[in-house]
Amino acid sequence: MGSIDKLPSGKWRARYVVSPGKQRSKSFPKRRQAKEWLDLREAEKYLTPELSNREAGNQRFGAYAKQYFDGRDVREPSKTQHDYYYGYMEPLHGLRVNEISKQAAQVWFNDLKSSGMSAGRVNIALSYFKTIMGQALQDGLIARDPSADLHRLREPRRTIIPLTxxxxxxxxxxxxxxxxxxxxxxxxxxxxxxxxxxxxxxxxxxxxxxxxxxxxxxxxxxxxxxxxxxxxxxxxxxxxxxxxxxxxxxxxxxxxxxxxxxxxxxxxxxxxxxxxxxxxxxxxxxxxxxxxxxxxxxxxxxxxxxxxxxxxxxxxxxxxxxxxxxxxxxxxxxxxxxxxxxxxxx
Known part of the structure; x- marks a missing residue:
């Protein structure tokens, strides 16, 4: 899974690959300590397979959300609507998926509610956000769903009065x-x-x-x-x-x-x-x-x-x-x- 090598300083460095082009390392005074740390990382990989997936949670939310919308098999009008709701999540785009806290999600939701948007549109945006974060949880990218405490707004029922x-x-x-x-x-x-x-x-x-x-x-x-x-x-x-x-x-x-x-x-x-x-x-x-x-x-x-x-x-x-x-x-x-x-x- 990894390797151990001796540094010019005399310390022992343990390294392992997280994902293509990315690795983690840590230095120890003794080689035995480096091996124990590396063995522990190997054990964690098998005990919690989702750990490697959580590394993927470092990607930006905007990119992850786009993958979700692009992967849906829908007709063109719905794709156009998706562009709108993807845009509504723009304040979260720059955050890493595994960095979105409950507080960040709540701030985004509060801003959406105070934007003047209808309750129906707010609820649709929230539904998409919950679905995306639920998928991230299922994929093992996050340990907890930050949208769990966000609740739909009550939508006033409109009685249509037609034009004469x-x-x-x-x-x-x-x-x-x-x-x-x-x-x-x-x-x-x-x-x-x-x-x-x-x-x-x-x-x-x-x-x-x-x-x-x-x-x-x-x-x-x-x-x-x-x-x-x-x-x-x-x-x-x-x-x-x-x-x-x-x-x-x-x-x-x-x-x-x-x-x-x-x-x-x-x-x-x-x-x-x-x-x-x-x-x-x-x-x-x-x-x-x-x-x-x-x-x-x-x-x-x-x-x-x-x-x-x-x-x-x-x-x-x-x-x-x-x-x-x-x-x-x-x-x-x-x-x-x-x-x-x-x-x-x-």
Missing amino acids: VEQVYEIADAGAPEWRRLVLTGALTGLRQGELFGLTYDRVNRSSKTITVDRQLQPRNGELTFTELKTDASYRSIPAVDMVLELIGEGEGFVFKTPRGLLWNRKRLFTHWHNALKKVGITDYTFHDLRHFYASLLISQGASVITVQRALGHSSAAMTLETYSHMWHDGFDSIRDAVSEGFGLS
Whole structure:
């Protein structure tokens, strides 16, 4: 495992290899002492195999976390989200994995909580951090998990109040014709931002009045490119009413571009949306609320949970219910009527 040699000073030096290119050594007055120390290191290796792994814990947390994210088999949209959460851990990147103390983890978490980020995002970042440190513990890189005492924040449940038809028209009419086309199509199809950005005319079937959703436009390596959708359920075909087909029109290439003829991206959309809301005096809504508006239209017309799930491309009916259950509530009178009728009391 190691070697012992005599130094010019007369002392005996014991050495052993920790990892490629790295070794440990210690000097002793007598050769016997050097051998005993070396034998003890050998014994520790077999008694606690993870000891050698702990040496790997000397690598920076940023590098270790990147290995974790890069090693996950996920779709491109999730990889983009990973970049955000990897960035949220930036204050810890320079620390060695085995140097992250409970105090350091707590300071990072406290700063995250006070950053103005939503409780949901904080909880996702914490979940990733816990997973990474749990993996480090399992790999033997650390002896104790510094994230063990960090607990999720309580997330206030948001009751969605959808935009009204009048508000949707106000927002759409607050910009150029190209802006109007984008907003109204989003409100009448429930397409996600990236799905709208990447919609091309060959995905619009005017004879069957359907739109095929099988890709989206997302940034990758500084450029906008087609990427796969978030989940398998996101791949869908949705019906298009006549008004949508009129808004889309006929042509080639991308259906939607900015008033200046550029491809849409999140930054450009945010600027136009913010300006439109400011112009009409509407607050507390995002472009994503057009999906909620679309869902509210379907529900108000009696659509089932499964229908709404498929139209929106949700991964499960449970997700749809969790988001929109309050919109299906039609009051105690209908419950009383159902009970009375069911028991033959009416």
